[in-house]
Amino acid sequence: MLNSFMSYLGSTVTPGEAGNQLWALIYVLIIFAGVSVAVICMNWIERKALAHFQIRLGPMRVGPHGLMQPIADALKLMLKEDIIPAEADQFVFWVAPLIGLLAAFTVYTVIPFGPSQAVSDMNIGILFMLGVSSLGVLGIVVAGWASNSHYPLIGALRSSAQMVSYEVAMGLTVVSAILMTSLNASGTGTLSMIGIVRAQQEQGYWFIFKFFPLGFIAFAIFAIAMVAETNRAPFDMAEAESELTAGFHTEYSGLRWSLFMLAEYAAMIAVSSIAVTLWLGGWVRPFPNLLHEPVWEFIFSLFPALTFGGLAAVAFIGAARMPADSFFKIQRIGLAVFAALLGFIALLLLVIAVAGRSADTSVAARFREGIDYVYWFVLKVAVFMYLFIWYRATWPRYRFDQLMKIGWKVMLPISLGVLVVTAIVGVLVK
Amino acid sequence: MTDRLNEVSRLDLETAEKPYLDSNELIINMGPRHPATHGVLRVILKLDGERVLGTECVIGYLHRGVEKIAENRTYTMFNPYVDRMDYCAAVSNGLGYCEAVEKLMNVEAPPRAQYIRVILTELNRIASHQLWLGTHALDIGAMTPLFYTFRDREEILKIFERYCGARLTTHAFRIGGCQYETYAGFEKDVTNFLTFFAPKIDEYETLLTTNRIWLERTKNVGVISAADAIALGVTGPVLRASGVKWDLRKAQPYANYSKFDFEIPVGTNGDTYDRYLVRMAEMRQSMRIVEQAVNGIPEGPIMGKVPKVIKPPVGEIYHSIEAPKGELGFFIVSDGSTQPYRLRVRPPSFVNLQALDIMVRGLLVADVVAVIGTIDIVLGEVDR
Numbered sequence: 001m002l003n004s005f006m007s008y009l010g011s012t013v014t015p016g017e018a019g020n021q022l023w024a025l026i027y028v029l030i031i032f033a034g035v036s037v038a039v040i041c042m043n044w045i046e047r048k049a050l051a052h053f054q055i056r057l058g059p060m061r062v063g064p065h066g067l068m069q070p071i072a073d074a075l076k077l078m079l080k081e082d083i084i085p086a087e088a089d090q091f092v093f094w095v096a097p098l099i100g101l102l103a104a105f106t107v108y109t110v111i112p113f114g115p116s117q118a119v120s121d122m123n124i125g126i127l128f129m130l131g132v133s134s135l136g137v138l139g140i141v142v143a144g145w146a147s148n149s150h151y152p153l154i155g156a157l158r159s160s161a162q163m164v165s166y167e168v169a170m171g172l173t174v175v176s177a178i179l180m181t182s183l184n185a186s187g188t189g190t191l192s193m194i195g196i197v198r199a200q201q202e203q204g205y206w207f208i209f210k211f212f213p214l215g216f217i218a219f220a221i222f223a224i225a226m227v228a229e230t231n232r233a234p235f236d237m238a239e240a241e242s243e244l245t246a247g248f249h250t251e252y253s254g255l256r257w258s259l260f261m262l263a264e265y266a267a268m269i270a271v272s273s274i275a276v277t278l279w280l281g282g283w284v285r286p287f288p289n290l291l292h293e294p295v296w297e298f299i300f301s302l303f304p305a306l307t308f309g310g311l312a313a314v315a316f317i318g319a320a321r322m323p324a325d326s327f328f329k330i331q332r333i334g335l336a337v338f339a340a341l342l343g344f345i346a347l348l349l350l351v352i353a354v355a356g357r358s359a360d361t362s363v364a365a366r367f368r369e370g371i372d373y374v375y376w377f378v379l380k381v382a383v384f385m386y387l388f389i390w391y392r393a394t395w396p397r398y399r400f401d402q403l404m405k406i407g408w409k410v411m412l413p414i415s416l417g418v419l420v421v422t423a424i425v426g427v428l429v430k
Numbered sequence: 431m432t433d434r435l436n437e438v439s440r441l442d443l444e445t446a447e448k449p450y451l452d453s454n455e456l457i458i459n460m461g462p463r464h465p466a467t468h469g470v471l472r473v474i475l476k477l478d479g480e481r482v483l484g485t486e487c488v489i490g491y492l493h494r495g496v497e498k499i500a501e502n503r504t505y506t507m508f509n510p511y512v513d514r515m516d517y518c519a520a521v522s523n524g525l526g527y528c529e530a531v532e533k534l535m536n537v538e539a540p541p542r543a544q545y546i547r548v549i550l551t552e553l554n555r556i557a558s559h560q561l562w563l564g565t566h567a568l569d570i571g572a573m574t575p576l577f578y579t580f581r582d583r584e585e586i587l588k589i590f591e592r593y594c595g596a597r598l599t600t601h602a603f604r605i606g607g608c609q610y611e612t613y614a615g616f617e618k619d620v621t622n623f624l625t626f627f628a629p630k631i632d633e634y635e636t637l638l639t640t641n642r643i644w645l646e647r648t649k650n651v652g653v654i655s656a657a658d659a660i661a662l663g664v665t666g667p668v669l670r671a672s673g674v675k676w677d678l679r680k681a682q683p684y685a686n687y688s689k690f691d692f693e694i695p696v697g698t699n700g701d702t703y704d705r706y707l708v709r710m711a712e713m714r715q716s717m718r719i720v721e722q723a724v725n726g727i728p729e730g731p732i733m734g735k736v737p738k739v740i741k742p743p744v745g746e747i748y749h750s751i752e753a754p755k756g757e758l759g760f761f762i763v764s765d766g767s768t769q770p771y772r773l774r775v776r777p778p779s780f781v782n783l784q785a786l787d788i789m790v791r792g793l794l795v796a797d798v799v800a801v802i803g804t805i806d807i808v809l810g811e812v813d814r
Contacts, residue, residue, distance in 0.1 A: 054577040144458055150458040154480065154795065234571065243796050245465060395645045397571025399796045400480060 002357045014112075014194070016120025027119045031108045039265040040070040053393035064335035065318065073258075080254035085147065088251065092146035097252070097259035099140025103268035106132045111273045112194045114283045114373025125193035126174060127409035129274060130167070133229070136267055137163040140231075141247045143260070147251035155247030158400055160235045162228055165407040170225040172415040173218040176422040180207050180215070183426055197282035204289045206281040210424050217417045221280040221411050223384075226271040228403065230264065236242050237400050272384035275375075279379050283373035294357075299366060301353045304375040308346035315339035439700035448514050455483065464771045466569045466799035469809030473786070473798065480794045485787045487669045489780075500773035503541045505605060505740040508770070515777060516811040518561050521554035521590070522753040524807040527686060530749035530760035537734045543544040543607035547728040549620060550593070551685070552716040552723070556627070557586040558754035558806075559709045559716075563634060566706070566803035570647050575637055583632045588618050601806045606736030614664050620724045624717055631713055638706070648703035652789040652801035655700060660789075662672040663781045666756025668805060671708045672700030678752035685751070689726075699788055702804040709806075755779050755806050775814060779807040 013025040015023035044059070044067065051058025059066025084090055110125040122128050137160055144156020181199035190196060200206055208219045228235040239247030249260050276282055285300050319335040322328045349371065358367025372424030398406070456479075461472035470491035476483040477700045496515060512527045513520035525547055532538060539547065560583045564576035587597040590614050594602045602608065638644045654664070656672040669676055677694040679687040695711030698705025742764040750759035756778025765771040782805050789801045 050573075051466065053572050055581055056577060065580075150456065158480075195506075237796075243466065243799050393574050394637070395572065396638075396647055397565065397796075399644055399647055399794060401794060402646050 011294060012116050014116050014118045014121045014373060016118075016122075024145075026118055027117075028109070031111075031119065032105065035105065035108060035266055035269060036262070037263055038269060039298055040074070042265050042269075042385055043070045043073070043261075049386070049389045049394055053390075064322070064331040064338070066107045067334075067338065077254055077258040081349065082255065083251075083253050085149070085251050086147045088147040089148065092142055093251075094144035094256075096139050096146055097263065098139075099142060100263035101259050101266070102138050102409045103135035103139065104263040104270060107267075107270040108273075109195050112197060112282055113377050114370055115194060115198070117283070117370055117373055118194065121192055121194045122430065123195075123395070124191045125194065126178065126191050126274070126278070129173065129193070130171060133161065133270055133274075134167055136263065139260075143252065144248040147248075150249055151244040151246075151250045152248045155237075155239060155250070155270060159231060159248060160173040162231070162235065162237060162400075162403060162407075163413065164258075164402055166225045166411075169221055169407060169415045170229065173222045173225070174274075174413070176214070176218045176419045177207050179419070179422050179426055180210050187430070193277050193282075197277055197284065200419060201284055201288070206284075208279040210405065211422060214418055214422050214425065215279065217414065218422070219275070221415045221418070222275055223387075224412065225387070225407075226270045226275060228407070230268045230271055230388075232264075232388050234274050234395040234398050235403055238404060245344065268385065268388055269381060272381045272388075274290040275384060276377060276380040283377045285372065285376045297331065298353070298357050301372050302350070304371055305346045305353055306350035307375070307379075308342050308349060310345055312339045312342035313344055313364075341342065352356065435571060450463075460798065462488075463749065467802060468807055469514065471802070471807065471809055471812070472781075473802070475795065475798065477795065480600055480796075482790050482795065482798060485790055487783060489783075489809075489812050492809045494688075496814040497773055497775060500770050501562070502769065504768045505742070505770065506765060508773070509603075509605065510599065510601045512775075513601055514574055515670075515775065515814055516558075516753065516755065516808045516809060517598055518756075518808050519554050519558040519754045520599045521550045521602050522558075522751065522758060523804065524549050524601060525685065526749065526751040526753065526760050528603045528605050528759045529751065529768065530762055531732075531740070533749050534745065534747040534762055534764055535605075535736070535740065537606055537736055537741075539685075539734050540731045541605040541686070541728050542730040543603075543732045543734070545723050546608050546612060546732065547603060547685050548690070548723045549720055549727075550590070552598075552720045552814065553586050553589060553620070553623075555716045555754045556713050557583050558717060559713050560586075562709065562803075562806045563706075563755075564799075566806070567638060569799045569803040570644065572637065572641075572644070575634055578630070578633060578637075582627060584628060585623050589616075589623065592616070592619065603741055604733070607731070609731035612731055617724050617727065620720060623769060624721055625722075627717065631710065635710065641712075645703065647796075647800060648698070649701055650792065651702045651797050652804055653699060653701045654785055654789050657786060659700065659785065662785050664756070664785050665707045666753070666778050666782065666806075668756065668782050668785065669704055670694065671697035671704040673698050678750060678757055682750075684749075690722050692719050702800055705804045739768060750776065753778055755808070755811070756782055777803075777811040777814060779809075779811040780814075783807050783812055 015021075035289055036423040047069070047419065048058040048066070057067035062068040062072045084093055085178070088170075107129050109119045110122050110129055112121070140159045144154075144159070176190050177196065178191060180203075181196055184202060190199065206217075207215045209215055216407070227233075231237070231239060237247075239249065244250070249257055252260060287296075287304075291300075315335055316339040319332050319339060322332045324337070327384045351366050352364070352371060356362070356364040356366070358365055445774050456477040459472065459474055461467040462470040467473065472488040472491065474486040474488065476485070494514070496511055500510055503511070509527060512523040515523055515673040528539075564579035567573075567575040568741065588601070590600050591597045594600050596602075596609055602610075618677060654668070654672055656669075656674050659669045659672045660674065665676070671695055675694050675696050676749040678684070679692075680694060692715045695708045695715065697708050720726065740760075744764055744766040746761070748759055748761045750757045753760075757776065758778055759776030761772075761774040761776070762770050763772040786801060786805060789805075790798050793801070
């Protein structure tokens with residue numbers, strides 16, 4: 001067992017490819033924990049960012065600047081009474097949130113955080129991903145049906161219609177990205193997530209800039225469709241709070257409700273990851289072909305440390321700016337400790353970046369590379385997550401029929417056109 | 431509950447010939463506890479999928495018997511009660527009631543009191559429209575305008591608070607004038623508000639007026655023709671958005687309004703978007719009126735010659751004013767005693783709400799909340 005543990009260190013393929021089940025399990029656990037933590041962070045960031053868009057402060061009471069608020073929320077939800085309506089179909093009601101959660105989390109098995117930082121590199125990765133993430137709608141439909149109530153039923157119907165119609169446009173843009181992967185010497189494309197990023201690396205283009213503006217249009221359609229796919233504003237018809245009280249999860253409360261929320265945020269991260277993988281070069285850092293000297297390599301590898309250092313500085317300033325009143329003493333200490341923690345991580349990352357700066361195959365260098373890959377990937381995903389919050393703060397909600405109209409009459413023809421033109425241009429280029 | 435729904439299915443709806451609970455129809459209950467019914471309005475919707483076949487409003491969840499209370503209170507004692515009807519525009523309610531009683535007694539408030547009344551009423555109109563805008567946008571899914579409007583509404587409420595000590599149910603006016611002289615710095619506060627608020631309206635408009643989603647959600651939604659609106663007795667911005675230039679401030683000037691220069695914004699299509707534009711323009715017009723009033727405010731007494739005990743002569747009176755939501759009328763029958771014999775209120779929200787059904791038929795569920803928002807009802811006034 002120790003052997004199989006050690007033998008994988010320094011490997012350049014995913015544990016799935018290496019057939020190393022132990023490491024695959026470790027990766028699964030890391031990803032599960034990481035996504036859960038990311039959802040918790042996202043919860044706090046969304047509430048804070050939304051609050052600042054809306055000239056409010058957001059959570060401020062639980063911990064310094066409300067940092068412990070997600071934990072308090074989670075505790076509250078777990079301790080709430082578990083209500084299943086008498087008229088509901090009990091088993092289906094029980095199983096519905098689990099379907100959504102399972103679909104949202106299964107997707108992560110093929111998401112490449114780096115060339116070897118994925119559980120598995122399936123040769124049909126993107127297909128698997130689209131298929132499994134669409135299963136999430138089943139959880140919503142089933143939840144709306146099992147609640148045996150009008151509003152959830154309408155929410156579920158809206159959700160299913162919406163997902164089905166946006167999946168088509170989404171799928172077509174994905175196909176045009178896959179076409180772009182085949183523009184190499186051998187002329188064969190790939191459906192593998194890692195293969196798609198590698199293709200962008202080889203061609204020296206992120207696919208968003210490929211055949212400009214074709215790649216960009218396809219990306220834009222994907223970016224719109226993915227908002228609809230995850231039921232987020234301005235396409236949050238399924239839970240339209242002012243129309244359907246809470247849509248499909250009206251009858252849910254406590255832990256079950258929080259599972260829906262967990263699934264929603266996990267799905268948001270998942271679709272953002274697809275977008276990053278397909279269009280924004282996945283784990284590849286910016287300008288790898290322009291700035292490829294070792295010194296640039298080193299400078300870019302400092303970014304993770306700098307990010308955490310910057311966050312630590314912000315937290316320190318926040319602690320210093322807290323009112324001098326003794327009432328804030330604990331909060332000030334808490335924030336300072338949090339800042340120190342971030343600073344410590346920054347220091348650790350700096351040490352790793354310096355220790356692993358040589359491009360050899362030592363474990364330190366591999367570790368440094370891995371951190372870089374994950375860092376750039378997560379940074380790109382974070383941009384999308386911020387966009388999700390920004391949309392929600394800015395726009396009103398589309399009406400159901402307008403949403404369908406856009407899906408079928410605007411996005412579908414455009415994405416089909418982009419696909420055809422991409423194919424033609426691809427052939428001509430060859 | 432079942433009886434109620436059966437009753438609805440017997441209503442004269444477009445598909446009344448179909449058997450009850452045809453497989454295509456769904457009867458759902460929106461309210462009284464629903465995030466978008468602005469209080470405790472209950473709307474029973476008859477749906478075909480998401481399309482609305484008919485509606486039935488069930489009101490009375492906030493009924494407090496204001497009109498009956500009036501019969502057991504003296505004229506002075508009843509004055510604060512009117513604030514509790516349209517609590518978003520309490521000042522307008524007070525103005526309507528005080529002017530009605532004054533007309534009945536044949537007294538008139540002194541000019542200075544009139545000017546103070548106009549300033550506060552128009553500020554209140556802005557505050558009411560701000561509240562409408564925030565909640566209406568929230569119904570359509572735009573969360574952020576709500577917080578912007580509440581931030582700015584706060585400044586108006588601060589002026590009210592400094593003037594009379596109350597923010598919401600102000601009881602600002604008395605029969606015969608105003609009880610309170612303006613506080614030191616009142617004019618400055620009002621002028622400061624005007625300069626503060628002018629760019630804020632542009633800020634709201636930035637978020638909404640040309641927003642593509644906002645246009646799609648409001649254009650041609652909840653259309654009511656001028657003829658229908660007049661037939662239903664609809665007044666206020668809802669009527670004006672249909673193209674009828676009817677504003678009591680111009681049509682039957684009261685409280686000095688004839689002295690001020692302002693325009694009546696009107697719409698053309700009578701849809702939700704026009705009502706939005708009309709109200710936004712009205713806020714600007716209200717600012718114009720306040721500016722003129724605060725610059726021209728005369729010196730003098732603030733209370734007319736009113737006896738300590740108010741005993742109007744035997745008779746009856748109907749007096750109406752242009753409240754933020756439409757025509758607010760008070761019909762008072764006096765038997766010569768200290769209490770009204772009968773008092774009847776013509777609330778704009780109640781009458782305008784009747785238009786809901788013809789506005790939403792054939793639209794979708796999402797439009798119902800948009801239309802409820804655009805009619806701008808306050809349930810305290812609908813139910814009284």
